[in-house]
Each structure stands twice: as C-alpha cells, then as structure tokens.
Amino acid sequence: MTWKLTSDRPIYIQLVEKLQFDIITGIYRPGEKLPSVRDLASEASVNPNTMQKALAELERGGLVYTQRTAGRFVTDDQALIRHISMELAASHIREFISTMRQFGMSDHEILNLIEEIMKEEIK
Amino acid sequence: MNQLVTCKNLTKRYGSKLALDNVSLSLESGKIIGLLGPNGSGKTTLIKILNQLTSPTSGEVLVAGNPLCVQTKSLISYLPDRMYLGNWMQVSDAINFFSDFYTDFDRSRAQDMLAKLNIRLSDTIRAMSKGTKEKLQLILVMSRRAALYCLDEPIAGVDPAARDYILSTILNNYDPDASILISTHLISDVENILDEVIFIRNGSVVLQSAVDDLRIQKGKSVDHVFREVFKC
Numbered sequence: 219m220t221w222k223l224t225s226d227r228p229i230y231i232q233l234v235e236k237l238q239f240d241i242i243t244g245i246y247r248p249g250e251k252l253p254s255v256r257d258l259a260s261e262a263s264v265n266p267n268t269m270q271k272a273l274a275e276l277e278r279g280g281l282v283y284t285q286r287t288a289g290r291f292v293t294d295d296q297a298l299i300r301h302i303s304m305e306l307a308a309s310h311i312r313e314f315i316s317t318m319r320q321f322g323m324s325d326h327e328i329l330n331l332i333e334e335i336m337k338e339e340i341k
Numbered sequence: 342m343n344q345l346v347t348c349k350n351l352t353k354r355y356g357s358k359l360a361l362d363n364v365s366l367s368l369e370s371g372k373i374i375g376l377l378g379p380n381g382s383g384k385t386t387l388i389k390i391l392n393q394l395t396s397p398t399s400g401e402v403l404v405a406g407n408p409l410c411v412q413t414k415s416l417i418s419y420l421p422d423r424m425y426l427g428n429w430m431q432v433s434d435a436i437n438f439f440s441d442f443y444t445d446f447d448r449s450r451a452q453d454m455l456a457k458l459n460i461r462l463s464d465t466i467r468a469m470s471k472g473t474k475e476k477l478q479l480i481l482v483m484s485r486r487a488a489l490y491c492l493d494e495p496i497a498g499v500d501p502a503a504r505d506y507i508l509s510t511i512l513n514n515y516d517p518d519a520s521i522l523i524s525t526h527l528i529s530d531v532e533n534i535l536d537e538v539i540f541i542r543n544g545s546v547v548l549q550s551a552v553d554d555l556r557i558q559k560g561k562s563v564d565h566v567f568r569e570v571f572k573c
Binding site: 223 | 371372373505508509513515517529532534535552556557560561564
C-alpha cells in the first residue's frame, strides 16, 4: 500500500489531494492518460466509488478531463497546473506561519530564520 | 440508485430474547456497506434472514422488489461466519459443488484466484489452516456474479496480511452494479473501503450514513464514532 490515508478525514478528499500532488510534481505529466478508476482504486486500496468521486472532483476543477472513449487525461493547461501549485504552496506557507506564530516568533524573526536556513543549505 | 433490499419493521424473537427490534432499512445497489455493531447486536440475525436461514417473527423483506423466495436466493451470495464446506472435501469438490449449485458461479475466476495463492485443486480442506479456509470460502463466494454479497465477519480470526488479501479480493471482484454487505466489529480494518455504514445495537439501527459524510460531520474516523456510540 503506497497511498497513506487517514480515517478521520473524508477519503475522497485525501484522494483528490494525492492526485493533485502527483500531477503538480509531474508523476502524471500534462496530457498523460491516467490509469483506470479500478486500477487506481486497487492501488490505493479504496472503493472504486470513492475513487470515482475524487476523479469527478478533479474534473470539476479542470485538472483532468475525460475523453469519451479513451479514458481520463491530465490537462494540457500548464498555466492551470501552475496556478494550483501556487495555491497549494500558499496554503502550506499559511500553515507554517501560523505554527511559527504559535512558537511566539515575530514576523521579522520568521523571515530572518528562513533566510538563514536557506543560506546554510546553499553551502 | 435502485433499492436492492428493503426491510420493513423487521422483528425477530428467539424465545423471550429480542434479536431484531422493528428494523427498517434499505440498501442501494452499487455500494459497499458495513453492518457494524458489537457482539450480539443482531448483525448475523439480519444476514440470516436475508439468506432465509431463519424467518422473521414479523415484518417484511424485499430483494429487488420481490419477497424472499428461491429466486431472491439466486441473487445473493452469502459468506457465513463459520466453515460450511465438508472437511473431507478437496478444493476441486468445493468448486464442483458451487458450480452445480449456482448458475452465476464463474469457475475460471475462482481457479485463477486459487492458483495465485498456491492453493491446489487436490488440497483437502481438513489439512488447511484457518486463514486458508477463510480465503477459500471467500474466493468461492466472490466468484459468483450476484447482485448482493452478504459477508458475515469475513476478516475475523485471520492475521493482518490475510486481512489485506481478503479486502483486496473483495475490492477486485466487486462489480460496480452489485452491493456488498460486510458485517464486522473490526472497523478500522474495513472503513476505508466502505461507502456506507449501518450501526446496529440491541437489534435496532442507531445510524445509517455515508462514511465520508460521517467523517465531515464528526471530524472523526468511523472507528472513533463507533467507540463513542457503543461506549460500555
């Protein structure tokens, strides 16, 4: 089982997030055909109905589309993929900032620390 | 969605003991449904009624619109909570038995699955481990092309690896038009494959919900909600 799913959040939402992540990171490339619902469900060890629901959700967002007889494909729209990846990045950063503030750090301190650590990594 | 099973005011008494108390519920086709409740809550009684192994004291059951009869039996594939194949049987006997009994039995599908597990047609049931027996029964039951599969405690008493195998066998053989009713109290093992859950306590349905709705509503896993509802 390669898909990490927790039971306390709706499964289909976790599937949407995982597939989004795989599209943004290029595991599934723009224009590439996705595996069938059944294969994806089997890979994730979930009910095909749940996988179907997740794919329908992605389709609503435009990240994947169905070609009537050929199956489901990742969008060719690179700008859309970029846009969704920016949205995701922003939400991660918001979460990070909120944790840092809980640690009692000022915004100035947060920025300084980020810069310091980035410099260290370059070396 | 079509109603596959409808139970109306179903009551079952064993002497003075009330096993099912005025149960009304319906099961749609195309869903995997968990029938969840503690021991003695009425899960097996309900499944036995659907399979006509016992009759209700009062109330009505419709399967695909028809009252229970021989025809409805042919629509339902049943995995009991105990071994019901003769100990003396070889695997090939059991396959012939199923093939003889059920016109919807897919022999080659069963043989493929058995071959993948290295279970030979000449193996005798007596010599099998508990886990292997359970897998064999499940393979036979899932090799029918039924409208409803009633699986009574399919994962009780087997190790976690065998559980994974059993759950993936259920998923891989699941025909999207059919429904599967799984009774269990091992909720955390099955909740990720369920569409819907029915909680049953002292013979009454206390909750029926889509699992993801339940998670959104409560912010908790089905296992967690179960522990709250059935807290001793």
